[in-house]
Amino acid sequence: MTTTIQAARCFGDGDPLYEAYHDDEWGVAVHGEAALLERLALEAFQSGLSWITVLRKRPAFREVFSDFDPETVAGFEEDDVERLLLDARIIRNRAKIEATIANARAVVTLYDAGETLDELIWSFAPPARERRLANLAEIPGKTPESVALAKELKRRGFRFIGPTTAYAAMQACGLVDDHVATCPVAARTT
Numbered sequence: 001m002t003t004t005i006q007a008a009r010c011f012g013d014g015d016p017l018y019e020a021y022h023d024d025e026w027g028v029a030v031h032g033e034a035a036l037l038e039r040l041a042l043e044a045f046q047s048g049l050s051w052i053t054v055l056r057k058r059p060a061f062r063e064v065f066s067d068f069d070p071e072t073v074a075g076f077e078e079d080d081v082e083r084l085l086l087d088a089r090i091i092r093n094r095a096k097i098e099a100t101i102a103n104a105r106a107v108v109t110l111y112d113a114g115e116t117l118d119e120l121i122w123s124f125a126p127p128a129r130e131r132r133l134a135n136l137a138e139i140p141g142k143t144p145e146s147v148a149l150a151k152e153l154k155r156r157g158f159r160f161i162g163p164t165t166a167y168a169a170m171q172a173c174g175l176v177d178d179h180v181a182t183c184p185v186a187a188r189t190t
Contacts, residue, residue: 008182008183009022009023009183009184009185010022010026010136010178010179010180010183010185011051011136012052015052017052017055017056018051018052018055021051021055022185023185025172026171026172026179027171027174027176027177027178027179027185028174029173029174029175030172030173030174031118031122032118033070033107033116033117033118034067034068034069034070035068036117036118036121036173037068037070037073037103037104037107037117038061038062038065038067038068039169039172039173040103040153040158040161040169041061041065041068041096041099041100041103042054042058042061042172043161043165043168043169043172044096044099044100044103044160044161044165045057045061045090045091045093045096045100046168047096047160047165049091053091054091057089057090057091060087060089060090061090063089064083064084064087064089064090065100068104070104070107070108070111070117071104071108072104073100073101073104074101074104074105074107074108076101076104080101081094081097081098081101084097085097095160096160098159099158099159099160102157102158102159103157103158103159103160103161105157106153106156106157106158109156109157110156120152120153120156121149121169121173121175122175124145124146124148124149124152124170124175125145125170125175125176126143126145126175126176128177129176129177131181132179132180132181132186133178133180133181134180134181134182135180135182136180138180139178139180140167141164141167142163142164142166142167143163143167143170143176145170145175146163146164146166146167146170147163147166149163149166149169149170150162150163150165150166153166
């Protein structure tokens with residue numbers, strides 16, 4: 001008798017929203033200023049919380065942060081911060097809200113220097129791994145590249161970004177693909 005073992009996702013089994021994020025976004029290359037600013041912001045908002053909480057609030061985040069258009073968000077002022085702190089549809093953390101606005105301003109500063117967030121982030125992409133990791137325990141919390149990315153982003157005025165958050169953003173933006181060897185998505189992307 002042959003037993004078929006169904007490969008399990010790296011995370012998200014059971015929740016359709018979480019599964020869709022895992023299957024369609026996590027580890028997939030993300031380019032574009034608004035999309036990258038969104039990923040940095042959401043990773044910061046996730047800090048200390050579960051990722052599914054952020055995913056459930058993602059549509060509201062996109063709405064209240066003007067689809068993460070850097071120039072629009074960079075123009076937010078204190079009354080916008082107060083408005084966001086009152087919006088129960090998002091995670092109401094002053095430091096994280098202010099960091100998102102500061103990060104949008106840092107993106108605009110990059111533009112003023114003739115640079116883009118896309119170029120900056122992708123310049124820290126490590127070489128692709130030669131093999132898939134065997135299990136989730138092998139996925140690092142940070143890497144030399146994420147340490148360097150966090151340091152450079154901070155130097156450029158970005159806030160609420162450390163090596164661990166930078167590595168999570170690298171995963172979310174596809175700079176690294178950490179789907180483990182037994183994940184069904186890994187078979188599609190190898």
